[in-house]
Amino acid sequence: MKRYWRCHVCNDIHYGIKPPEICPTCNFKNAYVEISSAEAKKIQSGETEMDKEKFRQAIGKFAEKNEFQVNPNQEKVNMLIDGIFSCEENHWMKYCPCRLITKDFDEDLKLVCPCNFLIHETYKDKEDGECWCGLFVRRKNE
């Protein structure tokens, strides 16, 4: 079961089965201590903004060093980003606009964009693979 961990040096928060050995923010070794979700929420209460343009940049950066890229079809990407933000407005999370949430929160976390599409049949072992909605497509060999 995943739990919250706090770096006692820089207050970096990690959510996972076990903490990182080295804090990725301050590089301190064996720095994490387990905390409650309430504590984690308080520490993370600083608001950060993510508008559509920032999200577009974030997914571009995310794809940069991967075998996939953001779909070059801008029209499609625009529609999908509209859908993702509409999901967030109505359902609190940036869910995939091409799959419906089940209302089981843990299950629905699998639908938050970007999802783990590398294991999906629309992507895995496919030369022209793409995530289910088509926001990410496999990078062509150049």
Place this chain on the structure above:
Amino acid sequence: MSKLIMFHGRECPHCQVMMPLVDRLEKEEGIKIDRKEVWHNEKNADLMRSYRDIIEPKCGGQLRTPSFMNTETNDILCGELEYDKLKEWATR
């Protein structure tokens, strides 16, 4: 309600691709396919979720859009499809 339902999302590109094919199918075959938008209409979303056990096994374990369902036979198709495959589903 028609026995044939298309569950779709307003911002789903696959759904947009399929819409003209559904229009054509209705026109050519004289049938009605109920289009139910699920991301902006909670009633439609609940209806799709009520068919979760039938839809998910045939759609990669998820409630994908578009999903085409025959509520009498429980025949399911999902995703972007060739016109002939959609027609076969609708007229079976």
